[in-house]
Amino acid sequence: DQQVKQNSPSLSVQEGRISILNCDYTNSMFDYFLWYKKYPAEGPTFLISISSIKDKNEDGRFTVFLNKSAKHLSLHIVPSQPGDSAVYFCAASAGNYQLIWGAGTKLIIKP
Amino acid sequence: DTEVTQTPKHLVMGMTNKKSLKCEQHMGHRAMYWYKQKAKKPPELMFVYSYEKLSINESVPSRFSPECPNSSLLNLHLHALQPEDSALYLCASSQVGGTEAFFGQGTRLTVV
Numbered sequence: 001d002q003q004v005k006q007n008s009p010s011l012s013v014q015e016g017r018i019s020i021l022n023c024d025y026t027n028s029m030f031d032y033f034l035w036y037k038k039y040p041a042e043g044p045t046f047l048i049s050i051s052s053i054k055d056k057n058e059d060g061r062f063t064v065f066l067n068k069s070a071k072h073l074s075l076h077i078v079p080s081q082p083g084d085s086a087v088y089f090c091a092a093s094a095g096n097y098q099l100i101w102g103a104g105t106k107l108i109i110k111p
Numbered sequence: 112d113t114e115v116t117q118t119p120k121h122l123v124m125g126m127t128n129k130k131s132l133k134c135e136q137h138m139g140h141r142a143m144y145w146y147k148q149k150a151k152k153p154p155e156l157m158f159v160y161s162y163e164k165l166s167i168n169e170s171v172p173s174r175f176s177p178e179c180p181n182s183s184l185l186n187l188h189l190h191a192l193q194p195e196d197s198a199l200y201l202c203a204s205s206q207v208g209g210t211e212a213f214f215g216q217g218t219r220l221t222v223v
Contacts, residue, residue, distance in 0.1 A: 046213055096167075101154060
């Protein structure tokens with residue numbers, strides 16, 4: 001039973017445009033959400049997070065939106081750059097160190 | 112530059128070998144983690160240490176043995192592994208009770 005779902009295995013975006021990565025979850029007990037970026041054969045890099053008491057968090061080119069009623073969050077990257085090409089994981093926490101991970105979305109930025 | 116450092120970066124070992132993976136963090140974190148990641152899959156939690164004590168063991172086989180000698184170091188001792196244990200092994204750290212874990216670069220382990 002997947003509690004965190006990233007339904008798009010891959011996404012292709014033109015350089016300079018906006019990239020929108022989506023994530024859905026089923027467990028209403030999740031109180032914190034994170035996005036990680038991963039290059040091949042490297043560890044995930046923490047990007048941005050959001051608490052369930054907020055609906056938006058922004059850090060430079062990255063913005064995460066949370067819609068609790070829809071149990072949906074999204075990561076916006078604008079403008080998209082070639083170095084943004086990577087696999088992006090959405091993860092959710094209900095406490096106790098456990099992170100529940102989505103399957104990942106591979107983002108490809110086209111020149 | 113990552114502040115969580117793992118060694119070695121690559122390791123090939125036979126099924127009868129004993130080896131250790133090492134992790135060091137300089138972030139002042141008191142929670143440290145071992146994860147396993149297979150290709151095209153998200154990381155899977157193996158162990159969590161909090162204040163140098165094992166707090167979570169995700170039913171990991173005993174051929175994997177974690178050790179936390181001090182607040183900066185985390186080891187994973189490997190013995191009698193199987194080929195299916197081949198994976199990227201990731202160390203991470205966070206504040207105790209925190210959710211933002213910071214990962215090392217990983218050790219690519221191949222069991223032959």
